[in-house]
Amino acid sequence: MDVVSDAISAVRIGQPSSNRLRVAGTWCTRLAPYEGAGFHVVLAGGCWLLPDGGGEPVTLGAGDVVLLPHGAGHVLADAPGDTTRAVPFEEMRPPAGTPGGREVELLCGKYRLDRSRVHPLLAELPQVVHLPNRVGSHPELRAAVDLLARELDERRPGSCLALPSLLDLLLIYMVRAWTTEADTTAGAWPAVLSDPVTTAALRALHSDPAAPWTNDRLAAEAGVSRATLARRFTALVGRPPMAYLTWWRLTHTATLLRDTDAPLASVARSAGYSSPYALSHAFSREFGVTPGRYRAEVRR
Numbered sequence: 117m118d119v120v121s122d123a124i125s126a127v128r129i130g131q132p133s134s135n136r137l138r139v140a141g142t143w144c145t146r147l148a149p150y151e152g153a154g155f156h157v158v159l160a161g162g163c164w165l166l167p168d169g170g171g172e173p174v175t176l177g178a179g180d181v182v183l184l185p186h187g188a189g190h191v192l193a194d195a196p197g198d199t200t201r202a203v204p205f206e207e208m209r210p211p212a213g214t215p216g217g218r219e220v221e222l223l224c225g226k227y228r229l230d231r232s233r234v235h236p237l238l239a240e241l242p243q244v245v246h247l248p249n250r251v252g253s254h255p256e257l258r259a260a261v262d263l264l265a266r267e268l269d270e271r272r273p274g275s276c277l278a279l280p281s282l283l284d285l286l287l288i289y290m291v292r293a294w295t296t297e298a299d300t301t302a303g304a305w306p307a308v309l310s311d312p313v314t315t316a317a318l319r320a321l322h323s324d325p326a327a328p329w330t331n332d333r334l335a336a337e338a339g340v341s342r343a344t345l346a347r348r349f350t351a352l353v354g355r356p357p358m359a360y361l362t363w364w365r366l367t368h369t370a371t372l373l374r375d376t377d378a379p380l381a382s383v384a385r386s387a388g389y390s391s392p393y394a395l396s397h398a399f400s401r402e403f404g405v406t407p408g409r410y411r412a413e414v415r416r
Contacts, residue, residue, distance in 0.1 A: 119308075120309075122368075123235035124238070126233060128229060132227045133225055136223055139220050143194050144203065146199070148189050153185045153187060155184065155224070156182045157264060158177060160178055160219065160221040166196060167189075178249065180247065181290060223265075235367070237295075245290060254293045256292075264279070311348065311352055313349075316338040316339065317349055325368055327388065334357055363402075365388050369395065369407065372387075380396070392407075
């Protein structure tokens with residue numbers, strides 16, 4: 117596994133949901149804040165996204181993709197301006213808007229996320245990630261958008277499985293695109309993922325969190341001295357390598373407890389703990405509850 121995949125897997129629950137919206141003329145709709153991440157794909161036409169709280173309006177054109185990773189409330193409209201006219205998204209019914217004007221077609225959806233243990237990579241994403249449709253930019257993202265549009269248009273056999281899978285791909289490509297486009301002022305993790313030493317160390321830890329890692333072994337994996345690894349890793353990630361490993365092992369444990377019925381002994385082994393007791397002690401110190409109680413609470 118890699119950091120982006122693990123960061124998403126640790127919080128994603130269930131399947132994404134999506135709705136297709138066709139509007140024309142004058143229209144305005146509000147999407148309330150929610151526990152998860154929202155996204156919009158402009159399949160045709162163009163519109164405006166107006167974030168709650170006075171954020172800068174964003175112009176969206178055909179082929180644009182926008183991610184709202186923290187579930188911020190916002191308005192979609194034909195033009196910026198008075199948002200008090202906005203109709204709740206759930207009440208939009210085709211044909212929406214007023215007759216005349218250019219037609220707009222959107223794919224709007226949500227990802228369900230467990231925010232109890234968000235990876236810092238996802239935590240530092242901005243409220244709105246706008247990925248404009250530019251020639252030659254992020255070809256995998258463009259391909260996913262094209263495939264989504266085709267599946268929605270044709271509804272061929274198997275689309276019930278294809279659409280959720282494509283939406284999962286879309287989330288990965290959106291996060292990946294942000295990490296490659298964001299500058300150093302946008303957060304620490306674009307710099308983390310562009311640093312070969314830190315990336316090599318993170319890849320090793322995420323690939324096998326149960327391994328008996330030490331600073332020396334991890335430095336050898338990254339091809340640098342122990343001092344170099346400690347300095348670069350701590351400066352970029354914000355915590356020393358072994359502290360990050362402990363945090364990730366417990367986060368991985370929480371994911372297994374939430375998503376599987378594996379016995380605690382098996383969970384302990386996969387997280388690198390010698391016994392269920394050792395895992396329970398570390399988990400309780402970090403989460404404030406035992407693994408068994410945590411599993412019962414998240415299931416409930």
